[in-house]
Amino acid sequence: MDAILRAAGEVLGTELSEPVDLGGSPRTVVLRCRTASGGSVVVKKYGTEPDDLRAFTAEAAGLSLRLAGPELLGVDDSIPLLVMEDLGSAPTLADVLLGNDPQAALDGLSAWARGLGRLAVASVHRRADLAALSAGYGMGVPSWDEEPWLLRHAAEFPAALAGIGVEAPPELAGELERIAATGANEYLAFTPGDTCPDNNLLTPDGLRLIDFESACYLPVFMTAAYCRMPFATCWCVFTLPAGLAEKIEETYRTEVVEAYPQLVEDEIWQPGIRRAVALWTVYLTTNLIPRMAKDEPAHRTRRPVPTLRQLLRHRWETASTLEEFPAFAETMRLLLRDVAGDWDVPPLPGYPAFGDFG
Template sequence: MESILRAAGALLDTELSGPVDLGGSSRSTVLRCTTADGGSVIVKAYGDGPDSLRCFTAEAAGLSLGIAGPEVLGVDIAIPLLVMADLGDAPTLADVLLGNDPAAAEAGLLAWARGLGRLAAASVHRRADLTLLWARYDKGMPSWEEDPWIPRNPAALLALLDDAGVAAPAGLAEELARIGTAGGEEYPAFTPGDTCPDNNLLTAEGLRLIDFEAACYQSVFMTAAYCRMPFSSCWCVFALPPGTAAEIEQAYRDEVVGVYPALADDDVWQAGMRQAIAVWTVDATVRVLPRSAQDAPLHRTRRPVPTRRQLLRHRWEMASGLEEFPALAETMCSLLREVAGDWDVPALPGYPAFANRETRTPAPSAANTETRNPY
């Protein structure tokens, strides 16, 4: 920690003290530090593993694009680490969704969707800039756009089905190959990568996006699917009230139609959304099903939170209605029947905040009091 403080202080030409560990992860150490003049900054130092190095480059490049996220105050490529402006302790979208104020939750969701849409629209002509920034902070790892995670997942899904004794219907491999073409080349836009509820601060100045470790360009549908599913790759997944998912999806769509007018066509939009849902459902199955033999909460400490099996069943139920992917839909039905049929778990509940839609009691500033790492 001392070496991190010295390196970060050298970047700012000031002494840093009083580091508070904000949690970090296996990839990084995140500290809130006090500057010599009494202010505070966020210092994020990364490990030397492949995942850590790629996350460093993605975050340094994504934040340096300057269209979202906290201001970058300094970058040390050698260590590597970032020094960022401190956005404070504003509640996250996860906090209000897990709270008890439905108005705050709905406002937070709309601010999140509009913010992501505006970011996407503002970024359309900046892809070359991100490529240059990636080269500046390159640590020898392929970018997220170069990682073939989408076309790689179909083979993993087929292997999982075989292990689970679920017969793959005719045409599934061909459908998966077609689904695997989604992700970036059609209607691309910038995303921080991990746009989950706990990575969005609801500040007095509005939504502030944080955690750019997976920053890249991808299809706007891959981000818009977070509105409908909801939150395609996240732990904070509950059922949204009727109409709310459609409302936040439209808020995102309204922002991107200005740069991609073709998305005003409902046929184009719905087809893209269904393909993105297929991509994310395959990904969730590949990631979570191998760990579902032992059901467990999706987050180590946050409560309430769904379990792995609740999440998978919810994803499979939604994907079972993808009519243009009949083999995949049949596969989802088979998983629901032959795998989830033996799971003694309740249905995915609604977000706690909306359980009190009529009472509208004040929300706490956070869903719990543990130290959180939004960075």
């Protein structure tokens, strides 16, 4: 802790004290610290494993675009660590969704979708800038834009299924490769990467995004799928009232058509969203398979929260309806029958804020 404070203080040219642990993650330490002048900053220190270094590069470069997020105040790539503006303790979108005020939850969802859509529009011509910044902060590992991680997860999926005794249709591998490759370089926009509810502060000045560890350019469908699923890779996942997911998705879409007018056409939008739902389901399943032998809460400390098995079963049920991908849809049904069929867990309830919980 003392070493982090000293290094961050040297970056800022001032002494830091009174660190408060903000939670971080297995690969980061995040501290709110007091400055000598009486203000506060947030210090984020990263580990040294390849994925930790990739996260540092992504966050340093993503914040340096100055399109969203807290102001980046200093960088030390020898630690590595970042010093950022302290955005305070405003409620997150997760807080209001898990609360008891339906209007606050609805307003928060709308602000989230609108803010991400506007970020996408502002970013479409800045991809070269992000590449240059990523190279400048490079730590010897490929950036998220340089690594075809969607294709990698798609390629690994059949083997991951075989590891739990699910024999996928032989056509699955080729089908997933086509899903991942189709449109992979179209309708691109910047995203912080992890736009889950707890990474979105609802401040008096509007939506503020945090956590840029996976910042990159992705097809806008990958962000839009967060509206539809909802929240593709997150722990704060319950069901939304009928029609609300579609409304939030349309809020996002209304913004991004300013950059990509073609997306007003359902013939383009709907297939793109369905591909994204399939890819996020593959990504989540591959990552959670090692943990699903024991059902446990999807978050270490937050409550209420779904269990991992509730979350996976809900994702598989949603993805099983994607009949334009027959091998994939059949695989989802196999998972529901041969894996989730033995799980004694209740259905995923609704978000508490809308009175549908439990």
